[in-house]
Amino acid sequence: MPKPALIYRTRLPIRLWHWTNACALFVMLMSGMMIFNAHPRLYWGAFGANPDHAWLEIGNHGTSGYLTVAGITIPTTGVLGYAMGTDEAFPPLVTIPTHYGLAIAREWHFAFAWVLAAGWLIFALYAIVSRHLWRDLLLTYEEMKPAHLWQDIKDHARLRLPRGEAARHYNPLQKLAYLGVLGLGIPAMILSGLAMSPAMDAAWPWLLTLFDGRQSARSVHFICAAGLALFIVVHLAMVILAGPFNELRSMITGWYRMPPERPGAEDAA
Amino acid sequence: MSAIVTRRNLLIGSGSLLLAGCDRITAAPQVRNVLSLGETATRSAQRLLVADRQALAPEFTRADLSPVFRVNGSTRPLADDYTRHTLNGFADWRLVVDGLVAQPMTLSLPALRAAPSRTQITRHDCVEGWSAIGEWTGVPLGLLLRHAGLSTRARYIVFHCADTLSGKPYYESIDLVDAFHPQTILAHTMNRTPLSIGHGAPLRLRVERQLGYKQAKYVMRVQAVDSLNGLYGGKGGYWEDNHDYQWYAGI
Numbered sequence: 001m002p003k004p005a006l007i008y009r010t011r012l013p014i015r016l017w018h019w020t021n022a023c024a025l026f027v028m029l030m031s032g033m034m035i036f037n038a039h040p041r042l043y044w045g046a047f048g049a050n051p052d053h054a055w056l057e058i059g060n061h062g063t064s065g066y067l068t069v070a071g072i073t074i075p076t077t078g079v080l081g082y083a084m085g086t087d088e089a090f091p092p093l094v095t096i097p098t099h100y101g102l103a104i105a106r107e108w109h110f111a112f113a114w115v116l117a118a119g120w121l122i123f124a125l126y127a128i129v130s131r132h133l134w135r136d137l138l139l140t141y142e143e144m145k146p147a148h149l150w151q152d153i154k155d156h157a158r159l160r161l162p163r164g165e166a167a168r169h170y171n172p173l174q175k176l177a178y179l180g181v182l183g184l185g186i187p188a189m190i191l192s193g194l195a196m197s198p199a200m201d202a203a204w205p206w207l208l209t210l211f212d213g214r215q216s217a218r219s220v221h222f223i224c225a226a227g228l229a230l231f232i233v234v235h236l237a238m239v240i241l242a243g244p245f246n247e248l249r250s251m252i253t254g255w256y257r258m259p260p261e262r263p264g265a266e267d268a269a
Numbered sequence: 270m271s272a273i274v275t276r277r278n279l280l281i282g283s284g285s286l287l288l289a290g291c292d293r294i295t296a297a298p299q300v301r302n303v304l305s306l307g308e309t310a311t312r313s314a315q316r317l318l319v320a321d322r323q324a325l326a327p328e329f330t331r332a333d334l335s336p337v338f339r340v341n342g343s344t345r346p347l348a349d350d351y352t353r354h355t356l357n358g359f360a361d362w363r364l365v366v367d368g369l370v371a372q373p374m375t376l377s378l379p380a381l382r383a384a385p386s387r388t389q390i391t392r393h394d395c396v397e398g399w400s401a402i403g404e405w406t407g408v409p410l411g412l413l414l415r416h417a418g419l420s421t422r423a424r425y426i427v428f429h430c431a432d433t434l435s436g437k438p439y440y441e442s443i444d445l446v447d448a449f450h451p452q453t454i455l456a457h458t459m460n461r462t463p464l465s466i467g468h469g470a471p472l473r474l475r476v477e478r479q480l481g482y483k484q485a486k487y488v489m490r491v492q493a494v495d496s497l498n499g500l501y502g503g504k505g506g507y508w509e510d511n512h513d514y515q516w517y518a519g520i
Contacts, residue, residue, distance in 0.1 A: 039398035046329065046392060049399035051337035097295040098288045102396065103513035104296055110520060111307025198394050199478045199519030202326045203318040214392060214400050 007168065009256035014132065017123040018251055021186075024116040025228060027108055028189075032225055033090035034097065034105035040089035042222055046213035055219070058089035113193060120186045127182070136170060137179055143172040161242050164261035174238075177231060185228050192221040312517040322446050326477035329390040334460065335401040338393075340467035343432035343439065346487050351431040359471040364455075368427070368492035371418030378457065378471050384408045387454050395481040396514065405475050407456030411449040414493070423493035427500060428474050431487035434507060441485040442497055442505040442516070443476055452477040455488060480518035482508045 010018075041054035048054065057068045058080050065081020067074045077083070083091035092098035096108050127133040142148060152172045155161070162171050170178065194200045195207035195217035211217035239247045243259070250256035294300060346352075354362045359378050367373040376384075388406040410426070426448045430439040447453055453476050457464055464470045469486025476483050483506070497503060502510025509516050 035398065039395070041399070043399075046333060047335045047400045047402045049335065049337075049339040049395075049401050051339060052335070092288055096291070098292050101296075103515075104301070106396075106515070107301060107304045107308065107513075108295065110311055111304040114307050114310055196394075197315070197520035198326060198392075198480060199315040200318070201392075202324040202478045203315070205327055208327060214394065218398060 004258045004260045006255050006257050008254050009168070010250050010254045011130075011132075012254065013123070013126050013130070015251055015254060017119055017126075020115065020119045021123070024112045024119060025232070027096065027112040028116055029225060029229055030094060030096040031105040031108040031112070034095040034100070035102065035109060036222065037088045037090055037095065037100065038102045042219045043215040044213075044219060045215055046208070048215035048218075056222075060087050063087075113190075116186065117190050120182075120190070124182065137175055137182070139172055139175055143175070148172065159241055161238075161259075163259040165258075167259050177234070181228065181231055185224055185231070188224045189221065189228070192217040192224065196221065308515055308517070311520055315517075315519045316446070322449075323451065324478075326391055326452055329392065329402050331390065331404065333390065333402050334404065338401045338403045338460070338468070339399065341395060341481065343434060343486060344467050346430075346432035348431055348433070351487065355466060355470070362471055364472060364488065365490040366413055366417045366492075367490070368494050369420035369423040370414070370493050371420065372416075374413075374417050376413075381408055381455070381457055381472065385412060387451070388458075389452055389454070389475070389477070391452070391475070391477045393481055393484065396518065404460050405454065405456040406458035406461075407454035407472070407475065409451065410453045410455055410474075410491075411451075413455070413491070414448060417493075419493055422495045424495050425493075425497055425505070427492040427494055427497070427505075428485040428488050429490040429492065430485050431489050435511070437507060437511060438501070439485065439487070439507045440501060441474065441483050441507070442494075442500075443474075443479075443483065447476050447478065450476070450478070455491075478519055482506070482514060483518050 040058040041048070041050070042056040043052055043054055054068075055070055058076070059066060059068075060077075060082040063077065063082050064075065065077040065079065065083060065087075067076045067080050079091070081087070081089060084093060086092055086099070088095070088100060095105070097104050127137065143152075149172055155171075156173055161167075191207065192211055194204070195211050196214055201208055201214070207217070208214065211220055246257050246259075363375040363377055364381065365373070365375050385408070386406050387409050388404065390402060390404045392400050392402050394400050414426070423445070425442045425444055427442045428440060430441075432439045443453070453474075455472050456469075456475050457472050459465070459468055464473060469488070472488045473486040474484055474488055494500070497505040497516075501507075504510045505516045506514070508514035
């Protein structure tokens, strides 16, 4: 059997943005969790403080941590609310800085916000100008058919990842995940972040209209951050399932080894 | 005592070493110098975006008021002078306006209440993340400064307060862009009643395009200066001097 072909799959601008964005996202998530620790309650509407109703709260009773969402309380000792001997909402392992420090967390958050936003803007322009968006990311007419999407969902559920020629391109669910991060997740983070700035609310009052108030924007910011964190978990799991060496090589050097067809794949086709 | 290193202890030990290493990076002065470039970029961008320098913070209606406005920071200054003022209803209390002004002034509370005023229903945003909406009535700061004949050398307005935190006097400062902004007022009235002690009686600053720690309570003296270097820790405010908060709190 001939050795499977190496193909040049990931161009330099994509690789550069991927790693810059990965760094920025990790710093934003970790410093963001420390900022959340300063007031671990979320509200809907324009205002919200301790006397008002919170739809989400992370807290503790003594050394017992809890998470309350929409009235349902879940014990989370050791993970949230009380963990690693500290009574912070998010534990030291995942925050920047490790122990309570709102000023330093804000410095990191607002410095890397520029990296995230500038990186996103440049990459979004590149994706349009280079036609990366149409060539690799947007679903084809064929892929948008429900039967096709359903097949892709079943394949993913059985961890049956594309091989052979089918692995040359992103599969539909993969495209949707990347489009979600690029087109929804990061823009929503940037806009809801700006909506929390009192100076930006004066300059661009439409930000508050968009999110229906500052505390709603803060809630949206948190939900989208959780979405991005979930994306990272699934993304890393898929990298491991698809072959971490090959996947990492393609994201570092651009060269990707086509996985060979499964034996008997001809019949399935 | 046996000196067995259990796997669990090894993991915990190396974990805390790793975290200590992380903190050495996150809090290193060199790193924070680089990060401060982000702060400079943010301040510059926000000052450019509100370039007409008059863009107003959003204002709300009475239907939007927070049912309970959280009291935060100092809740009652402990100084004897302040206690005496509270006992006689601030009858002898005077606001001092001085520094780089042609005509230093002292103003009584009735004089401030009789002065032209602005009423605004605005959102108070704490650096921690919470918000509360209140109605504020007070004297536009720009009016007082013009009245006192602000010198062309003045660059900052400093607010000296009656309260202390951890034994250090509270103070804050803003630049002239915010000092002359129409919504920047010295409020004597909140939600149509005289300012309570918890919210900064008899007078507090409202500078509506910045975060809560800039909204100095218990203001005793307004001083015009050309530099913040000589005052207290030199960074322009209690939180800036003692807890590394940014002087510009527009985000």
